[in-house]
Amino acid sequence: xxxxxxxxxxxxxxxxxxxxxxxxxxxxxxxxxxxxxxxxxxxxxxxxxxxxxxxxxxxxxxxxxxxxxxxxxxxxxxxxxxxxxxxxxxxxxxxxxxxxxxxxxxxxxxxxxxxxxxxxxxxxxxxxxxxxxxxxxxxxxxxxxxxxxxxxxxxxxxxxxxxxxxxxxxxxxxxxxxxxxxxxxxxxxxxxxxxxxxxxxxxxxxxxxxxxxxxxx
Numbered sequence: 542x543x544x545x546x547x548x549x550x551x552x553x554x555x556x557x558x559x560x561x562x563x564x565x566x567x568x569x570x571x572x573x574x575x576x577x578x579x580x581x582x583x584x585x586x587x588x589x590x591x592x593x594x595x596x597x598x599x600x601x602x603x604x605x606x607x608x609x610x611x612x613x614x615x616x617x618x619x620x621x622x623x624x625x626x627x628x629x630x631x632x633x634x635x636x637x638x639x640x641x642x643x644x645x646x647x648x649x650x651x652x653x654x655x656x657x658x659x660x661x662x663x664x665x666x667x668x669x670x671x672x673x674x675x676x677x678x679x680x681x682x683x684x685x686x687x688x689x690x691x692x693x694x695x696x697x698x699x700x701x702x703x704x705x706x707x708x709x710x711x712x713x714x715x716x717x718x719x720x721x722x723x724x725x726x727x728x729x730x731x732x733x734x735x736x737x738x739x740x741x742x743x744x745x746x747x748x749x750x751x752x753x754x755x756x757x758x
Contacts, residue, residue, distance in 0.1 A: 561596040562754055565633035566609040567624060567661065568640045570733065571680065571742075573601070573611025577733040581607045583743035584750075591747075593754045600627045616643040616650070617657035624664050632668040635753065636661075637746060639677040639717065641698075642732065646689045654694055655701055662705055662712065674712045675749050676702045680742065683723040683731035691718070715749045717742055 566572045566581055573579065581597065585607055588595050597603075599610040610627070612620055617640040638661055644650035658676070665672045678695035682688040695718050702714040723731050726738030734742060 561594040562635065563598045563633045564595050564750075565598050565631065565636045565665075566611060567599070567620065567636055567638050568611050569615050569620065569642055570611065570613035571642065572609060572637075572639055573613050574603070575613055577728065578736055578739045579611070579734070580739045580742035580746060581609060583740050584746050587743055587747040588750070588754075591751065593751070595754070598631055598633055600631055614643060617641055617654040617661075621657040621660040621664070624661050628664040628668045633665065633672060634669065635673045635675060635750065636665045637675045637677070637715075638662075639679055639742075641679040641691065641694050642682070642688065644690070646686050649690070651690055651694045651697060655697055658698065658701060659705065666710060671709065673753055674705075675715050675746065676712055677715045677717040677745075678719075680717050680721045680726075680734065680738070681723050683727065688732070713749055713753075715745055717745050 570577055571579060572581070574581065581603070582605065585597065585605065597607045597609060599608040601609050601611065603609060610620075610624060610631070612623060615623070620640050638658065640658065640661070641654050644654070662674050662676075665674060676698060678698050679691060681691060699714050702712045706712040721738060721741055726734055726741060728735045
């Protein structure tokens with residue numbers, strides 16, 4: 542029933558506006574790409590090949606129209622602050638959140654990351670009360686001990702998703718961590734995805750997105 546209502550809402554939204562479903566990728570350099578590879582081009586191809594009518598939105602331009610809200614070097618708290626400044630002018634139907642890197646384990650950063658993530662979700666809901674959030678458990682990293690806090694963060698992100706989920710305001714957990722092996726899926730810095738890792742991320746997002754999207758045209 543919940544899935545049926547979600548599909549009905551998105552279908553009606555797209556038909557009424559004659560516009561694609563708006564997807565906002567939100568996060569740090571793993572979302573932005575830049576000098577690094579990222580999941581956005583691979584995800585866009587998967588969606589296009591499947592016949593889905595979507596548009597990537599965000600304040601930052603990128604090739605092939607794959608706009609985004611990815612900010613290299615920024616942590617979750619900084620991303621939340623930046624998003625608070627542009628959410629009202631960049632409403633989205635679906636927001637992909639992947640944020641949790643750019644801290645050090647000795648900072649004990651998990652509580653702050655969780656608060657920032659909750660703030661991002663609140664901003665998204667202010668811009669669109671019926672927004673759907675896809676919240677990632679973030680990819681693993683071999684840059685240790687810096688990122689030794691990530692497994693604990695991912696466990697608590699699952700709890701946060703369950704806490705904030707509502708039938709009319711969905712928060713869907715997307716496990717980007719399981720199966721991502723930094724030994725084979727990351728570039729030399731042991732953090733950012735290589736081509737194989739970016740494809741893995743794209744496929745995880747795609748599997749979560751496809752049931753939410755209107756019927757193919």
